[in-house]
Amino acid sequence: MGEFDDLISANKTFADDFGLGGFDGVAHAGVAIVTCMDSRIDPLSMLGLKAGDAKIFRNPGGRITNAALEALVLGVHLLNVNRILVIPHTRCAMASSSQSELREKVGASAGQDASWQHFHVVSDQVAALAEDIRAVTSHPLIPDSVKVGGFIYDVDTGLLDQKF
Template sequence: MGVFDDILKANAEYARSFDFAGFDGIARAGVAIVTCMDSRIDPLAMLGLKPGDAKILRNPGGRVDDLTLDALVISVHMLQVNRIMVVPHTRCAVASNSEAVLRERLDASAGQDTSWLTLPVTDGQDAALAADVQRVRAHPLIGARAEVGGFLYNVDSGLLTRKV
């Protein structure tokens, strides 16, 4: 049995009722969500959306890095996004640990020096969220084309709180 057999079996079941053939890929609800890769977050469900409604961009910490900004520009100009949500979450490893702690854990797991890797740690989650939202708002190709908001998702209650 292959290590991906369970996943392929589940995919075959999913494909039996698949109905997105020919879908154009635009964001039907006009939403782009930048959030963390944490598996406790189900971006569509937490917002009452369904597949096809939003563009979802995920990375450690839900930070707005250069690649995320590029994706947001494409989303705004080509995929009908007019609302951007930046959504980090409570109890996030990259927001609640220092770079030294994360680096030590990563080095131990990898069995080698990982100092060359970028870790998206922050000294303060609220300040980082405000900076990320401002970065999106200030982008010359996004600016007034989309409303941008910063929110915090609580992984223990499922609630979203507007921060910025």
């Protein structure tokens, strides 16, 4: 159990000043963000938002997967979302490695064959972002009234570059 003691201790400190109890769970700024799981990304702070303002969905590469679409549909219809930002980032492992390179690295780390594992690698981030924006805007349960933007986050400057 000691492997998590530092995090449990930090959680107790967090809970001492916890102010979100009883929160309704909707996106108060009407924002949903789909971005990468990369720890260099702080989705709320980079947009000047705070806890409770946005729904955040993270995955490797910040791609629009079936699970991301499910989250966005729920956000739009049940959680006050009226703006969606899709935000991959610079220097992403999903955009700088091939499928075979990732399988090889993971296999070496795992000590077993990973050639069967699929990774959502991206050879062209802008083209992939365009594809992802089309997936969101063409979804039958996401109305045209929802604004959808595609951005690339620069992990070295903290700036967003709007592409779509």
